[in-house]
Amino acid sequence: QVQLVESGGDLVQPGGSLRLSCAASGFTLGTYAIGWFRQAPGKEHKEVSCFSSTDGSTYYADSVKGRFTCSRDNAKNTVYLQMNNLKPEDTAVYYCAAGFPTVYALIEEYDYWGQGTQVTVSS
Numbered sequence: 001q002v003q004l005v006e007s008g009g010d011l012v013q014p015g016g017s018l019r020l021s022c023a024a025s026g027f028t029l030g031t032y033a034i035g036w037f038r039q040a041p042g043k044e045h046k047e048v049s050c051f052s053s054t055d056g057s058t059y060y061a062d063s064v065k066g067r068f069t070c071s072r073d074n075a076k077n078t079v080y081l082q083m084n085n086l087k088p089e090d091t092a093v094y095y096c097a098a099g100f101p102t103v104y105a106l107i108e109e110y111d112y113w114g115q116g117t118q119v120t121v122s123s
Helices: none
Strands: 003-007 018-025 033-039 047-052 058-060 068-073 078-083 092-099 110-113 117-121
Touching: 003 092, 003 110, 018 033, 018 092, 018 117, 033 068, 033 078, 047 068, 047 078, 058 068, 078 092
Parallel strands: none
Antiparallel strands: 003 018, 018 078, 033 047, 033 092, 047 058, 068 078, 092 110, 092 117
16 A cells, blocks of 8 residues: 655644654655645645655755754654754745656645644744
């Protein structure tokens, strides 16, 4: 069964850190490009936070650059999103997605999606 399962979402205070995990089953995650998306409360669309291509290059949205890091552990078939110096505006449901997008921000070009994990940044 092909599946992406996210974990690690939590309630954290501003300035805190979280690490989200996204574990794959049924396919080899290392051969796919990975996008980390988030959907903030009241927002209609998901927006990309981090994109990791199969050639090792990584893209970060300006809003998270310098604070978020996406990485892979191919041996564990898992990808991670390390989030530091969290801000209230980072509050969102975070999703990982795998595929071969021609444009990394195009949601419809990803093949597999996780169920989402809630991150809430609040004091």
